Amino acid sequence: MELEILGINFGCVIGALRAWEFPEKDCLLPLVAKILGYCIVAASTTVKVPQILKILKNSSVRGLSVVAFELEAVGYTIALAYCIHKGLSFSAYGELLFLLIQAIILVAIIYYYSQPVGGKAWIKPLLYCAVAPTVLAGQIDPLLFEALYASQHAIFFFARVPQIWENYKNKSTGELSFLTCFMNFCGSIVRVFTSIQENAPLSVIMGSVIGIATNGTILSQILVYQKPDAKKEKKVQ
Numbered sequence: 001m002e003l004e005i006l007g008i009n010f011g012c013v014i015g016a017l018r019a020w021e022f023p024e025k026d027c028l029l030p031l032v033a034k035i036l037g038y039c040i041v042a043a044s045t046t047v048k049v050p051q052i053l054k055i056l057k058n059s060s061v062r063g064l065s066v067v068a069f070e071l072e073a074v075g076y077t078i079a080l081a082y083c084i085h086k087g088l089s090f091s092a093y094g095e096l097l098f099l100l101i102q103a104i105i106l107v108a109i110i111y112y113y114s115q116p117v118g119g120k121a122w123i124k125p126l127l128y129c130a131v132a133p134t135v136l137a138g139q140i141d142p143l144l145f146e147a148l149y150a151s152q153h154a155i156f157f158f159a160r161v162p163q164i165w166e167n168y169k170n171k172s173t174g175e176l177s178f179l180t181c182f183m184n185f186c187g188s189i190v191r192v193f194t195s196i197q198e199n200a201p202l203s204v205i206m207g208s209v210i211g212i213a214t215n216g217t218i219l220s221q222i223l224v225y226q227k228p229d230a231k232k233e234k235k236v237q
Contacts, residue, residue, distance in 0.1 A: 033197030036190050037091030043183060044095030048102035051177040052109060061113045063174015065166045069107050070124060071159035076100035077132050078152040079207065085138045085145060092198040095187065153207055160214035167221040178222050185215040 055061055076099050083093035111121070134140060135148070167173050188211030195205045 030197055033194045034089075034091055037089070037094075037194040037198070040187050040190055040194070041091060041094035041098070043187065044098040047095075047099065047183045047187065048106060048180055050179040051175075052102070052106060054175055054177045055106075055109055055113065058175060059113065060175055061110045063166060063170055063172055063176065064110060065162040066107075066110055066114060068159050068161075068163040068166075069103065069110055071155050071162075073100065073103040073107055074128070075152045075155040075159055076103055077128075077135060078148050078155070081136045081138060082145065082149040082152075083204070084136070086201070088200060088204075089198060092195065092200055092204075095191075149203060153203070153210055156207065157210055157214060160218060164214070164217055164221065167218065167225060171225055173218075173222045173225050176218070176222060178219075178226070181215060181219045181222060185212065185219050188212045188215055 055064075076096055080093065080096040080100055083096065107125070111125075138145065140148075163176075167176070188208045191208040192205060192212070195208060
């Protein structure tokens with residue numbers, strides 16, 4: 001029996017249930033992976049919204065590393081271009097599209113609240129706008145493409161390091177959103193499972209593993225450093 005919706009084959013599961021049998025692992029796991037993949041894509045449309053709203057509400061980017069968010073946008077661009085180029089299922093990488101859009105919005109907001117921004121600061125966004133369309137279109141040498149994708153793991157890692165160091169140095173997480181970091185952490189965990197089931201390249205899986213480690217570190221910092229901040233606010237009141 002074949003019943004496919006959005007690339008998800010429900011046929012074997014429905015067939016097993018009709019026969020009053022529990023679906024076999026080889027039938028059930030790919031189905032679960034596809035469904036979870038689309039859930040991640042759906043959740044990614046709002047994952048950075050809490051961070052955006054927190055900045056706008058407080059009109060402040062206190063404690064946020066500009067470099068971290070800039071590198072994050074570059075990393076998402078390379079990862080998205082690579083997944084499109086490799087012809088992976090949208091459920092395996094779709095969140096990258098929405099995360100990239102939100103990351104660019106975040107960088108713009110951080111620039112706005114980091115006024116005054118010097119003339120040199122505009123070189124980076126202009127350079128990005130000039131290069132990103134070419135990368136996303138895959139109009140670069142295949143070997144260079146592979147090298148870029150290999151480097152994006154380092155980019156994501158070093159995108160988190162400045163923020164982790166900023167948090168440690170200030171003993172505060174400033175305007176970082178707990179909800180956004182929590183969703184990033186959970187999304188990375190689920191993406192490891194779905195990537196394995198989708199037979200994604202090892203490099204894609206490693207990217208999610210790095211995400212678990214770095215997002216987990218930032219999440220733990222929020223839990224540790226925001227408690228003292230809350231106590232201080234109560235004392236002032």
